[in-house]
Amino acid sequence: SAVISQKPSRDICQRGTSLTIQCQVDSQVTMMFWYRQQPGQSLTLIATANQGSEATYESGFVIDKFPISRPNLTFSTLTVSNMSPEDSSIYLCSVALSGNTIYFGEGSWLTVV
Amino acid sequence: QKEVEQNSGPLSVPEGAIASLNCTYSDRGSQSFFWYRQYSGKSPELIMFIYSNGDKEDGRFTAQLNKASQYVSLLIRDSQPSDSATYLCAVNREGDTGRRALTFGSGTRLQVQP
Numbered sequence: 001s002a003v004i005s006q007k008p009s010r011d012i013c014q015r016g017t018s019l020t021i022q023c024q025v026d027s028q029v030t031m032m033f034w035y036r037q038q039p040g041q042s043l044t045l046i047a048t049a050n051q052g053s054e055a056t057y058e059s060g061f062v063i064d065k066f067p068i069s070r071p072n073l074t075f076s077t078l079t080v081s082n083m084s085p086e087d088s089s090i091y092l093c094s095v096a097l098s099g100n101t102i103y104f105g106e107g108s109w110l111t112v113v
Numbered sequence: 114q115k116e117v118e119q120n121s122g123p124l125s126v127p128e129g130a131i132a133s134l135n136c137t138y139s140d141r142g143s144q145s146f147f148w149y150r151q152y153s154g155k156s157p158e159l160i161m162f163i164y165s166n167g168d169k170e171d172g173r174f175t176a177q178l179n180k181a182s183q184y185v186s187l188l189i190r191d192s193q194p195s196d197s198a199t200y201l202c203a204v205n206r207e208g209d210t211g212r213r214a215l216t217f218g219s220g221t222r223l224q225v226q227p
Contacts (some may be wrong), residue, residue, distance in 0.1 A: 001159075033214055033215075041219070042201060042217045042218060042219045042220050043157070043201070043203075043215075043217045044217075045214050045215070045216070048214055090156070092156055092157075094215075100145055100162065100164075100205070101159060101162065102147065102159065102203075102215060103159055104149075104156045104157050104158075104159075105156060106155075106156050107155075107156040
């Protein structure tokens with residue numbers, strides 16, 4: 001497995017502001033993913049972030065709202081821009097390891113007020 | 114039709130019993146199947162994954178896959194109160210084996226009664 005650390009673990013933000021979530025992995029990984037889990041819902045993929053290329057966004061998610069950086073093989077950031085209460089969710093970083101195993105970080109619990 | 118469907122539950126079983134969690138998927142090209150456990154307020158924890166038709170056992174857990182019926186299940190033997198959680202079924206989407214992104218079901222809440 002891998003140790004996947006996310007920061008912040010929780011935050012309360014004002015609407016209209018932006019927050020950047022960091023994801024640090026203890027080993028080099030090619031593929032990193034960002035998911036969102038809205039209250040009472042399951043996980044929805046936001047985008048796939050591979051080092052050295054632009055992130056690939058899923059339908060319903062756009063780069064202007066959720067810019068992603070992937071500067072190296074152990075780190076990625078997701079920014080939630082111009083937040084509204086509808087952005088209140090858990091944001092989860094995920095990595096794919098050898099053998100097709102996929103693990104999640106501890107999550108970042110975001111509340112927008 | 115949702116891509117991955119699960120009964121939301123709650124599924125209630127007595128301690129020591131076998132809990133059976135079911136999942137169906139719509140994409141026949143799906144190639145790998147995952148079960149995650151999520152405790153309230155926590156992130157999903159990988160239990161096991163399966164690629165091939167048949168059964169795969171890991172401790173008290175057995176995953177069963179039937180690609181013809183587009184059905185995957187998770188059996189938990191000797192259920193314990195600590196197994197009470199939401200169980201998420203996830204599928205690696207067709208054509209995305211290189212990406213390894215997952216599509217999740219809505220989860221089944223399991224309650225194990227002492």
